[in-house]
Amino acid sequence: MTIKYDKKEPLYEQLMDTIKVKIKNDYKADDKLPSEREIMRKYSVSRNTVRQALNELEILGLIYRQHGKGTFVANATDNPATLGNEHSFTKQMIALGRKPETKIMEYSVRPANKYFANKLNINEGDRIIKLKRLRSADKVPVMIDRTYLPFSKFEGLSAVELEVKHRSLYAVFAEDFGEEFRIADEALSAGRISDKDADVLQVAQGSPGLMLKRTTFNQQNEIIEFTLSSTRSDQYVYNIRYKNTKI
Amino acid sequence: MTIKYDKKEPLYEQLMDTIKVKIKNDYKADDKLPSEREIMRKYSVSRNTVRQALNELEILGLIYRQHGKGTFVANATDNPATLGNEHSFTKQMIALGRKPETKIMEYSVRPANKYFANKLNINEGDRIIKLKRLRSADKVPVMIDRTYLPFSKFEGLSAVELEVKHRSLYAVFAEDFGEEFRIADEALSAGRISDKDADVLQVAQGSPGLMLKRTTFNQQNEIIEFTLSSTRSDQYVYNIRYKNTKI
DNA sequence: AAGTGGTCTAGACCACAGT
DNA sequence: CTGTGGTCTAGACCACTTT
Numbered sequence: 001m002t003i004k005y006d007k008k009e010p011l012y013e014q015l016m017d018t019i020k021v022k023i024k025n026d027y028k029a030d031d032k033l034p035s036e037r038e039i040m041r042k043y044s045v046s047r048n049t050v051r052q053a054l055n056e057l058e059i060l061g062l063i064y065r066q067h068g069k070g071t072f073v074a075n076a077t078d079n080p081a082t083l084g085n086e087h088s089f090t091k092q093m094i095a096l097g098r099k100p101e102t103k104i105m106e107y108s109v110r111p112a113n114k115y116f117a118n119k120l121n122i123n124e125g126d127r128i129i130k131l132k133r134l135r136s137a138d139k140v141p142v143m144i145d146r147t148y149l150p151f152s153k154f155e156g157l158s159a160v161e162l163e164v165k166h167r168s169l170y171a172v173f174a175e176d177f178g179e180e181f182r183i184a185d186e187a188l189s190a191g192r193i194s195d196k197d198a199d200v201l202q203v204a205q206g207s208p209g210l211m212l213k214r215t216t217f218n219q220q221n222e223i224i225e226f227t228l229s230s231t232r233s234d235q236y237v238y239n240i241r242y243k244n245t246k247i
Numbered sequence: 248m249t250i251k252y253d254k255k256e257p258l259y260e261q262l263m264d265t266i267k268v269k270i271k272n273d274y275k276a277d278d279k280l281p282s283e284r285e286i287m288r289k290y291s292v293s294r295n296t297v298r299q300a301l302n303e304l305e306i307l308g309l310i311y312r313q314h315g316k317g318t319f320v321a322n323a324t325d326n327p328a329t330l331g332n333e334h335s336f337t338k339q340m341i342a343l344g345r346k347p348e349t350k351i352m353e354y355s356v357r358p359a360n361k362y363f364a365n366k367l368n369i370n371e372g373d374r375i376i377k378l379k380r381l382r383s384a385d386k387v388p389v390m391i392d393r394t395y396l397p398f399s400k401f402e403g404l405s406a407v408e409l410e411v412k413h414r415s416l417y418a419v420f421a422e423d424f425g426e427e428f429r430i431a432d433e434a435l436s437a438g439r440i441s442d443k444d445a446d447v448l449q450v451a452q453g454s455p456g457l458m459l460k461r462t463t464f465n466q467q468n469e470i471i472e473f474t475l476s477s478t479r480s481d482q483y484v485y486n487i488r489y490k491n492t493k494i
Numbered sequence: 495a496a497g498t499g500g501t502c503t504a505g506a507c508c509a510c511a512g513t
Numbered sequence: 514c515t516g517t518g519g520t521c522t523a524g525a526c527c528a529c530t531t532t
Contacts, residue, residue: 010520035498046522048295051499059306068498068529184489190437190457190480208455210437233437240487242431243308257501282517293503298518315510315517 011045015053018043020097023062023073033063033071060095061239088168089135089143098137105144105200106132107159109151116148119215119226127151131159134200141201143231153179153224169225179224183217188238197230208233258292262300265290270309270320280310280318307429335415336382336390345384352391352447353379354406356398366462366473367397374398378406381447388448389482394474400426401471416472426465428472434460435485444477455480 039050057063065071093100117124135143173179193209216225286297304310340347364371382390420426440456463472
């Protein structure tokens with residue numbers, strides 16, 4: 001792996017990606033990385049560039065540093081991403097050096113029953129779009145999302161945009177439908193993965209899973225999305241960073 | 248406010264504090280800060296030093312930058328609720344109309360093993376305080392917290408303060424020890440409640456539970472707390488509200 | 495003493511936004 | 514075009530850890 005000037009990507013990002021791959025393939029937790037000065041010589045970049053790459057990796061929780069001792073690989077299962085407040089599955093997985101994939105298992109339009117009418121704050125019988133997606137990382141199934149959308153707001157939503165063009169749901173909401181989200185409420189709990197989902201996620205029946213419900217509101221405070229997610233507990237950790245804003 | 252070389256504090260931290268005060272007193276949300284080059288001249292520091300200070304403020308969520316336009320004051324009330332407010336177990340239960348109770352099951356001082364030394368970023372063998380607490384709501388057991396603190400920072404911590412006087416851990420940290428938290432990283436996952444905890448929480452063995460790890464950093468970025476929580480999935484839901492800042 | 499990460503300088507050029 | 518933040522270099526010295 002070499003670092004090139006002519007690429008569009010900044011040097012420190014190329015360096016980050018290179019180190020990410022090495023962490024994933026060659027190193028294990030608490031292994032020592034080469035010193036900043038060694039990395040600098042090896043890739044012919046300045047020390048500031050090396051430090052910029054390492055700073056980002058530190059923020060992502062992939063490495064930790066000890067003054068006077070060195071830079072070490074963090075335990076990936078303990079502290080995966082801290083990613084600000086990034087709650088996009090795809091971006092989280094990329095940040096962790098894993099290859100995300102999303103497969104649409106179902107795309108249908110149907111009348112809302114009482115439960116979903118209530119969740120989307122529409123009338124029973126109004127049409128809704130149901131989108132069932134399997135999220136994987138490095139070919140390992142991680143999460144099943146069931147997303148329910150009011151048809152009236154997203155008529156013409158194309159599965160192709162999501163699956164083939166790899167656009168995020170929020171990007172399509174904003175760019176194709178002018179629906180910018182203002183608030184997203186998430187509720188996390190633990191439960192047993194249903195037998196049907198367990199087969200898809202390739203875990204034993206009765207396995208525990210992280211369950212997530214999300215309700216998203218647009219700028220006019222209308223509900224634009226209700227999603228139920230079921231997640232393999234051994235493959236996914238939900239990270240949140242709280243900042244004390246009091247100065 | 249001036250920046251001085253002779254102080255122990257690095258220049259960029261002095262600059263951070265100076266700008267923090269200005270944000271608090273002189274600016275309001277979305278106000279434009281002076282450009283990096285202006286700040287550089289004003290305080291006679293290099294641009295890298297200015298950028299280091301601004302990077303930290305950006306990570307803290309106090310400012311945001313726009314390429315080509317400038318640096319602006321962020322809205323302080325954004326993104327997830329700060330700890331000590333809605334995410335205090337006690338306040339959350341009160342908000343739900345339930346009567347919270349906390350019982351200290353264990354309070355001990357012991358040498359840190361490798362795992363906890365690593366988690367608290369101290370040396371193996373350094374003393375730590377272990378605090379095990381059972382949280383209940385309306386007499387129903389909900390959560391077991393195991394909190395580990397560096398003894399060097401909290402020598403003299405009294406269990407009485409917590410149990411009898413009903414003060415929160417964060418209140419005691421701040422008021423009795425001058426340790427204000429700056430960042431708290433939480434990792435949520437699902438798992439099976441251990442047999443020992445299942446007895447205490449009065450659930451069947453093997454029941455799923457919401458597992459939480461929290462690492463708290465003080466203003467100097469030192470770790471002041473590491474907590475492991477095990478929660479009854481039928482009694483506790485973790486809620487987060489995301490707000491969209493941009494637009 | 496030697497090696498590590500942490501801080502700092504004084505430059506330079508690039509990419510983006512507004513005139 | 515000017516001014517902004519973003520990236521990058523080639524040095525320097527400091528603070529900490531281990532030998």
